[in-house]
Amino acid sequence: MINQPRNSEQLDEELVSRVQRGDKAAFDLLVIKYQHKIIQLVNRYVKDPSEAQDVAQEAFIKAYRALGAFRGEATFYTWLYRIAINTAKNYLILRTRRHSNYQLDIQEVEAIGNEPQLQGMDTPEQLILNEEIMTTLNKAIEDLPEEMQLAFKLREFEGLSYEDIALAMDCPIGTIRSRLFRAREAIDKQLTPLLE
């Protein structure tokens, strides 16, 4: 689940070291890098995208305060991941206490995090919008030129590196880099009207 390539870890080490030396802007970069992952993670527990973002924010602030104790025994993301999960669990327990007499114990909280993802699809409108986005997304992929589509699928679904995709498709890495970027751009362009 927590699989960070070496490049990414080195970057984190440098940013963490900068924060520990007093460079607060370096922490903003760590937030930008991990905000999406952390929100997704928290949303698995909280199941409300809006609340998940508030809890994720709290997790980042907690991480900042605890950064003095971070010695790099685990990777930064593993460490942040634990903080985010604990923050989400605490939030769930507090929310349950606030809204009812029913006490949510830690096993139940764990089970919530392992449930299949139907994150924050509370209202029929949200469900319909999500369905529409997914249909557009799949159509956008099908509409891509064949070679671009193959490179995109090898990256997104098979998790292949640029080098491996280049070998598989027998073309230079630069071409793969460009194909992947263009694929993302094309998909993003088709989704934009739905998201505005």
Next chain:
Amino acid sequence: MSEDLNQKISQFMDNELEHADALQLLAALNAQPELQHKLHRYTAISHALKNQVYLKVKDDFSANIAEQIQQEPVPVIEQAPSFKQTYQWLALAASLAFIAFIVDQSFNAQLFTPAATLQMAQRWLPEQSNLNKLIGQYLKEHSLDAYAKSEVDDKPYGKVTTYNQK
């Protein structure tokens, strides 16, 4: 927004961007919210393909955190115990072990002086001597060799066994 930066965002997402370029890109992302939105959308597409849910991040998400961080003090680094500190603990442990050894030695020296040993021997020797005699007698009576060679007035083991089988 330059196409070059967008391509770098795509590479960054895939962890295919060189260290220096990644740092440069992060600084650009921090300064240009539009670039951040691009990163959010690319990431959301990738997530939606794997989880069938499109998750939209609030535009001011990182800005809110940055604002709160500004109010916070710089995190104080907790020092791991240094070599010097570890060495001091080792020295203390060694000193305690040495003191314990010395105390033990002086206690034993008091307990086992030649005079004390002699006194103990005199107290136990007669009983010890009787016990030795008893043990010696028992061993002689129950010697396997004596049974085998029929030195004892009894049947050898072999015969006893045969008798029992019958």
